[in-house]
Amino acid sequence: MRSIWAIAKKEFIQISRDRRTLTMLIVIPMMQLMIYGYGINTDVKHLPTYVYDQDRSYLSRRLVDSFTQSDYFTVKTRATSLAEVYSALDKGLAQSVLIIPPDFTANLLKKKRAQVQLIIDGTDSTPANVALNSSQAIVNAFMQNEGLIPVQVLPIDFRPRLWYNPDLKSTYFMLPGLIGLVLQFLVPMITATAIVREKERGNIEQLLVTPIKPYELILGKIIPYIFVGIFIATSIITTMHLLFVVPIHGSIITLFVLTLVYLVVCLGIGLWASTVADNQQQASQMVMFFAMPSILLSGFIFPIAAMPVWVQGISYFIPMTYFLKIVRGIILKGLGFYDLMPQVWPLLLMAVLVIFFSIRRFSKRMT
16 A cells, blocks of 8 residues: 555656646646536527518517517528528528518408518527527417417416426536546546556556555556546536526535546556557547547437437446436435435446456556
């Protein structure tokens, strides 16, 4: 045990002297949190909209006002021809176009059906679905406010409610996931490059001729990076809570304990990469190989349930898949340790396996 702590102390000193590593540990997590926290926003509002009002009556103006008063549509231009609105859609200047025919008011006054068209740019399905659903609600509210349809008492009193994130703020969903994403990027990267750098300098071989055993060397090497990972996670959680006002409904202790388990998995990935790579560039490339599936297949952005079955099978081998459910469950839902057991035990199993096989591979390679 004394040998392990001696190696750990040496690694702490090495980290404190390495300015590049210190920059990665302090600057990059905060930079990523700011960029992703403000930049990644799936709340679709203020869609640029063109209006082609051929009727120009008081009712058509009120209909346009109903769209502009909502947060979903922002009227950029009042077009004068169909060619203009079609060109705006083709060039991406507008994501939706509201077309009101010249007989709009006349048909309404005659109790006839009046047609109104909303053309939506469907290249991006998320804003397209928002525009489709919100526009229907706006038109229905307009008809009731203008007395065009009688208020009816419906046989079913349907009252949907939103739990955990009633305002549907994307930051509440994205920022907890950033804890896992940043740890997945930084911790394996700095662990792998630190060990490979020692191999390049010949320090590993020099240490192995001492009475220190290979597993003691590896444990002493990774212990400092556990503290580094905890520091990164703490800074992200604190900034998320104070700056972006994301409430934490669950236990902070449970959150940090399970974050520690996830950290061990990330350290194991970095350790494995260091046993395979011959230089720092190869180690970085191997770590990046795990990064892209973690982003796309873990549920960080896209729901796993919407993926094909065979892709869902791949996601179950990604540690971030389980950690995202853990961190979002604790922060947003206030879940406890036992509630999260279906996610905890696979993560524990991954932590044990990846550390065991990495140390074993490292020992074989060094002997």
